Amino acid sequence: MKLYYTPNSPYARMCRITAELAGVNNDLELEWVTLRSPDNPVIALSPLGRVPLLVDGDVMLTEARHICAYLDEKGGKSPTVAVYGDWQALSSEAEALAFLDAVTVWSREVRRGQDVQSDFLLEVADEQVRRELAHIDKTLSVPAGDPPLTFETISLLTALGMMRFYELMPDWRETYPNVAAWSDAYDVIPIVASTAPRADALRPLVR
Ligand SMILES: N[C@@H](CCC(=O)N[C@@H](CS)C(=O)NCC(=O)O)C(=O)O
Known part of the structure; x- marks a missing residue:
């Protein structure tokens, strides 16, 4: 393959x-x-x-x-990956993937020259991503043992990785501490760290 x-x-x-x-x-x-x-x-x-x-x-x-x-x-x-029929898991997966999509659009915009970046796009992305972060800050539970790796959690951890790498939201750790703790639990997994x-x-x- x-x-x-x-x-x-x-x-x-x-x-x-x-x-x-x-x-x-x-x-x-x-x-x-x-x-x-x-x-x-x-x-x-x-x-x-x-x-x-x-x-x-x-x-x-x-x-x-x-x-x-x-x-x-x-x-x-x-x-x-969730199976069709497990609608709750599919819905959670879709939400996490849409979050990654939003972060990806934002990260691409900040890679363009500052003079051509769209304020509209940057503002929409910031608001959209903050809404999702506020939501998951309330709903995510920080894993006690081995963090479960599913399509949903992998989508989330890659989205947060992009946010950090491109420094999209400098205050995210302080503003969304539960998300930060969740992310820390995943980032130490060897395959997560190495990719x-x-x-x-x-x-x-x-x-
Ligand atoms: N919905 C696709 C998204 C894939 C995607 O957007 N890939 C980006 C790289 S992160 C890409 O190849 N973009 C083409 C380009 O930038 O020309 C998936 O889930 O795989």
Whole structure:
């Protein structure tokens, strides 16, 4: 199996974490691609050229959630992704993934030149993300033992990782202390730590 990825893509990070949990890391070849470049090999497979993209023989999958479900199935261990029918878990997953989407949009905007950044977008993102943080600060319970890694918690931890890496909200730890404690419990897990976004993998944002 081959996973096309970039080290700082949170969606690809979710797949890398899931591959480790599923025990299929050794069967997974990782190919680091350059997004929005004519040399991006993903474009020949999927015109949008987005990562993550997984290829396994005739199977080609985009979308982190589908890839994680596939890796779950390959590993045959307890699945990270909720099944249809478990509507509460699916709803929680969707909320966490939408939070990651909002943080990702915001992080991309701050990577553009300051003179071209949209105040509108930055304000909307800040308000939206703060609403979610305020909500999860009340509802998240900080795990007492081994933190459960599911598609929902992996979405959340990658979103918080992006927020920190791009320094989107300097006051988040003080304003949302329960979220900070939750995040600290996850960040020490080896596969979570080893897949965190890295300054040396940052590439200029080009069209
Ligand atoms: N909904 C997709 C989102 C994937 C996505 O947005 N990937 C970004 C990188 S984080 C990407 O490849 N963007 C293409 C680009 O920037 O040109 C998923 O869940 O996998």
